[in-house]
Amino acid sequence: MSKSQLDEVIHSFLVEMKRGTMTIIVLTQLQTKQYGYSLLTVLEKKKTGIEAGTLYPLLRRLEKQGLLQSEWDTSESRPRKFYQLSDLGKEVLERIKKEWDLLSNQMDHFLGEVL
Amino acid sequence: MELIERYIYAVTKRLPETQRADVAKELRGNIEDMLSDQPTAKEVEDVLLELGEPSKLAFEYRGKKRYLIGPEYFDQYIHVLKLTCVILAAIGAIGTFIEAYVSHVNENSFEYMFEVFWNIIGSGFNGALHAFAWVTGIFFIFERFDIGFDGKYKRSEWSPLDLPEIPKKVSKPIHRSEIIGDLIGNTIWLGFLLFFLRKDSFIFTIDKSDVNSILAFFNFDHIYNTYFTVLIISALFGIFISILKWMRGYWSYWLASLQTGQYLLSFLILRWMLFDQKIYNSVFFANKNREELHESVRELIKNFGEIQQGIVAVAAIITVCQIVSVFYKAYKNQSK
Incomplete structure (x- = not known):
């Protein structure tokens, strides 16, 4: 297998892995309210590798699912839509944290078998 | 900006x-x-x-994730699918209609008409189904093998400069329902002309005991020989314009001009047929004083000249209103 083929396989694995974790990361960063760009800069600073084109639609989808609530702030010169965890979102995040601990332990165990 | x-x-x-x-x-x-x-x-x-x-x-x-046709092709897919469905459904329906018409000229029972009606709907649906299968299949291949529309593998990188212009705000869009209404109206009108203006419709029985005294109001052979092609062409022209309207979505000047052409053509055909004395059965007029005819029929014959004038006048007014209306809509859109 050539190097580029190898990279491609690894890349597709990472995409699969990040797809789920990205949503969780976004939820953790919305315990205080944020608008699209402020959240993007926070995520960039923390080197999450989330892109603007993925983040903005994701926020809307999470709102539609009821995990986030939003409000328009029109007091500034340009109107901004602020997002924050809803009660449902907080509950979901709490549960996911527990599930993640389980999964993480499990994964440590499995990966520990790799020599 | x-x-x-x-x-x-x-x-x-x-x-x-x-x-x-x-x-x-x-x-x-x-x-x-x-x-x-x-x-x-x-x-x-x-x-x-x-x-x-x-x-x-x-x-x-x-937010739809699972797909047969991915984001790169999805919009074109829907666009092509709609268009192909409409065209193939129309071809199927019209084809069946013409076939039924040409092969069974002498059938005229209601059962037969009903059967033909269902056949037309059936083949229209069939056409749409074919369109769906073929278009989806082809786009599925595009998707799987990542073929661009220019036939090259891998589409070129996207650049913001490729963004299309924003079309002018349209204040008078053409609604899809209006176009479908047009198509249905066109078909029913054509059906009316071809099925009802037959040898055994518009017939007045003078004396039930005497077969020879049955009179037809129209001269059917003449209608078939002279107007069949023109009527078909006119209907096809109407369908062609409907497809253009569907693709454009709003009235522009050139679309209004084409539509005007169709309105004028319809008007001219009507006028031409109405004043063509050969389409009426001359025997009928020769018998206008016969007492056996119902009074209303005698009145009709007596005032026939005025009735003709009246029909043409009403048709002319409707045609002018339609033309003014489409140009007004085009003007509204263009001046924005």
Whole structure:
């Protein structure tokens, strides 16, 4: 297998892995309210590798699912839509944290078998 | 700034109408946040590139993940699918209609008409189904093998400069329901002409005991020989314009002109037929004083000249109103 083929396989694995974790990361960063760009800069600073084109639609989808609530702030010169965890979102995040601990332990165990 | 609006337009036009305004507002805010206060053209381009291709972004907004046809082709897929379905359904229906008409000229029972009616609906549906299968199949191949529409593998990188112009705000859109209504109306009208103006309709029985005294009002052979082709062409022209209206979606001057051509053609055919004395049965007029005829029929014959004039006058007024109406709509759209 050539190097580029190898990279491609690894890349597709990472995409699969990040797809789920990205949503969780976004939820953790919305315990205080944020608008699209402020959240993007926070995520960039923390080197999450989330892109603007993925983040903005994701926020809307999470709102539609009821995990986030939003409000328009029109007091500034340009109107901004602020997002924050809803009660449902907080509950979901709490549960996911527990599930993640389980999964993480499990994964440590499995990966520990790799020599 | 204009490029940003074009980008927002390219994204939101792919979304359900109820979401458009809100997504546009939010996206505009987000893009402006990503730019400095006095952004250069290069900066704008970079930000749009960062957000990525509009069709992909729109796909993210719609949030549908599992697909046969992916985001790159989805919009074209829907577009081509709609168009092909309409065209193949129309071809199927018209084909069946003409076939039934040509092969069974002498059948005229209601059962037969009913059967033909169902056959027409059936083959229209069949045509649409074929369109669906073929278009989906072809796009599926595009998707799997990542073939671009120019036939090259791998489409070229997306650039903000590829963004289409925002079309002028249209105040008088042509609704799809209106076009479908047109198509149905056209078909029913054609059906009426071809099925009902037959040898054994519009017949007045003078004396039930005497077969020879049955009189037909129209001279059917003449209608078939002279007008069949013209009527078919006129109906096909109408369907052709309906397809153009479907693709365009609003009235422009050239579309209004074409439509005017069709209105005038219909009017001329009507006028031509109405005043063609050969389409009426001359025997009928020769018998206008016969007492056996019902009084209303005698009245009709007596005042026939005026009735002809009246019909033409009403048709002329309707035609003028229709023409003024489409040009007014085109003017409204063009002047925006």
